[in-house]
Amino acid sequence: xxxxxxxxxxxxxxxxxxxxxxxxxxxxxxxxxxxxxxxxxxxxxxxxxxxxxxxxxxxxxxxxxxxxxxxxxxxxxxxxxxxxxxxxxxxxx
Numbered sequence: 785x786x787x788x789x790x791x792x793x794x795x796x797x798x799x800x801x802x803x804x805x806x807x808x809x810x811x812x813x814x815x816x817x818x819x820x821x822x823x824x825x826x827x828x829x830x831x832x833x834x835x836x837x838x839x840x841x842x843x844x845x846x847x848x849x850x851x852x853x854x855x856x857x858x859x860x861x862x863x864x865x866x867x868x869x870x871x872x873x874x875x876x877x
Contacts, residue, residue: 791870794866794869798862804830808830811823834854
């Protein structure tokens with residue numbers, strides 16, 4: 785039963801971070817929002833992850849596709865963590 789609690793916590797963590805990324809991305813359309821306290825906090829939490837992808841995926845015209853790839857990879861990481869967690873739990877029981 786504890787495995788499902790851990791799995792739920794992992795899902796919640798990744799969901800919250802994904803929503804934070806989406807909010808941060810949407811805030812980039814409103815320059816005043818990025819300068820707010822909330823915008824700076826989101827920038828400190830989201831920019832290291834997004835910055836990694838911006839190094840490798842250049843914008844095409846005015847469109848930055850790196851956040852899309854970052855969110856997709858975050859989903860794959862979540863699934864991978866859960867698979868590893870369930871496999872380790874099955875090996876221990």
